[in-house]
Amino acid sequence: MTLILLNALEKKVQGELLFRAAHLKAGAGERVGIIGRNGSGKSTLAKIIAGEDTAYTGNLVVQGDLQYVPQIAISDNSLSGGQVEIAALRTAIAKNPAILVLDEPTANLDEGHQNWLCKCLLKYHGLLLVISHDRNLLTQIASCIWEIKDKCCSEFRGSYENYVVKSEKNYQQQTNLYRYQIKKQKEIAAAVQRKKQKAASVRKGKKMGRFERKDTKNLRETTAARMEKNAHKMLKQSQRANNVEKPQAQFEVKVLMASLPAFKGKTVVDADRMMLTHNKEKLLEQTSFKVKPGEKIALTGPNGSGKSTLLNAIFNHEKNIFVSKDAKIGIFKQNLITLPLQENIADFVRRKTVLDIQFVRRFMGALGLPEKYWDKKIGSLSGGELCKLQLVIVLTSEKNFLLLDEPTNFLDVVALHALEEFLMRYPGTLIFVSHDKSFCSHIATRTLSIYKHHLVDFAKEEVDPVPKTDLPLLRLEYDRALLDPKVNISQLRTMSQKIKSLEKN
Structure with missing residues (x-):
């Protein structure tokens, strides 16, 4: 039974189209994952479906009672973001509505509560719509994907994993078509140029004598004009046929050229x-641990267990914590934005970064700060954009030891990929806090977890920061398989799982 139906629905903001949904529907028992870049309109779509935004055109039908849990804005300092989120989720789920709409439900949840939420949602039998950048959540629950991209909301029938495989294959196919189109453009441009040169030669009658040129002037002019017309016609036909847009490439870091200060000790x-x-509450007792140069450590634990406090203690060199004199520490916290609001973004970035400026601009674009922001004042940015700029400055500075507290909370999937690419090739030392399981598995060479006032080290032996595996070869084989029409989605999924397994190990 269809519970939600959208037909020719359009949403505009200040007269400009935000997104359109030509035809979308969903029924009882379906679990829809809604994805898209930050600012594409995902939360706005949720508000429209929930009846909180009526400023749209087109048709929307919603049948059945609906519970909507928006992104949590923390206003009560006595509660953590996770506590507020859990309370709202418990209330909505307990009502067992026909339709449940959740906006970034795992953003503030620790691993234990993420697992609890997944179990609850898998048991829920109504229509579920979830906006999320949490790849682990989407992989576990989504039976259908709605994607807002290029101002259009489209549907993919299938799991999130199949959506990713299909998207990668579509990207490779479009890339090949675009490269072929560019090749043909060059060939046609060369052919047009030859025709024009031939026409010019005919018009001049270079190999003719003086009397022959005079007698054939009108004929030569007519012939040359016909040749130029044909060349022009060929060029116009080529331009009309050029309808393959250049695909937007994912941000990649092959080598991170950063001359960071070296550590002399071990x-x-x-x-x-x-x-x-x-606040007089005991978080850790009699704790000892060491961090070696080049390690990338994921710091995990329940909400309120002391992860952020431990990062602060390391940063401040608190009692019984020795930090190498060679360490130049860069710290990122979402509630600690220290940026000169009156300064131009371009000038500020050039002054702070030690990396190639073109690389930094590409990195900023992937995180959601594209070229149009470059000449703006820092003070014109939104709260989320300020967080991204602060993160860029910390990452691309001369710091050789990074402390990152929840750097993924405000990033969409594209930005997450860019951050992963950067940190996997970051040559310094890293300790980070994140509840994103996929992010942790891709980045961490070691995990420390706070549990019952103790710091548990799951790696009992030294971990090589750059493990030697068959991963590069398998990735190459996977890229080739994407281009092979004989390879089916099942085979691609198997290869993708092998790659993920090697990345985790």
Whole structure:
């Protein structure tokens, strides 16, 4: 039974189209994952479906009672974001509505509550619509994908994993078509040029004598004009046929050219029987651990267990925490934005970064700060955009030891991929807090988890920061398979799973 139907629905903001949905429908038992870049209109679509935004054109039919949990805005300082989120989710799920709409439900949840939410949503039998950048959540629950891209909301019938495989194959196919189109354009341009040169030669009658040129002037002019007309016609036909747009390439980092200060010793951080408290509450007791140069450590644990407090303790060199004198620490926290609001973005970035400026501009674009922001004042950015700029500055500076507290919370899937690409090739030392399981598995060479006031090290032996595997060869084979029409989605999925398994290990 269809519970939601959208026909020719358009949403405009200040007269400009935000997105259109030609025809979308969803029924009981379906679990729809809604994806798209930040600012594409996902939350607006949810508000329209929930009846909170009526400023649109077209038709919308919603049948059945609906519960909507928007992105949580924290206003009560006595509660964490996770606590507020959990309370709202429990209330909505307990009502067992016909339609449940959730906007970024895992953004503030720790791993335990993420698992709880997944189980609840898999047991839910109504129509579920979930806006999320959480790839793990989408992989587990989504039976259908709605994507807002290029101002159009389209549907993919199938799992998120199949959507990813299909998208990658479509990207490779479009890339090949675009390259073929460019090749043909060059061939036709060369042919047109030859025709024009031939016409010019005919018009001049270079190989004719003086009397022959005089007698054939009108004929030569007519022939040359016909040749030029044919050349012009060929060029126009070519331009009309050029309808393949250049696909937007994912941000990639082959080599990160960064000359960071080197560590002379074998230890970046050495904590010896340290105690950690916050507002007189004990978080860690008698804790010892070491961090070696080049390690990339995921710091995990329940909400409120002390992850952010531990990062602050390392940054401030608190009691019983030794930090190498060679360490130049860069710290990122969403609630710690220290940017000169009156300065021009371009000037500020050039002044702070030690990387190639063109690379930094591409990186900013992938994170959601494209070229149009380059000449703006920092103070004109939104809160989320300020976070992204702060992150860019921390990452591309001369810092050789990074402390990142939830750097993924405000990033869409494209930006997440860009951040992963950067950090996987970052040559320094890294400790980061994130509830994104996929992100942690791609980046971390070691995991430390806070559990019952103790720091648990799951790696009992040294981890090679750059493990040697067959991963590069398997990725190459996967890229080739994407271009092979004989390879089916099932085979591609198997190869993709092998790649993910190697990335985790």
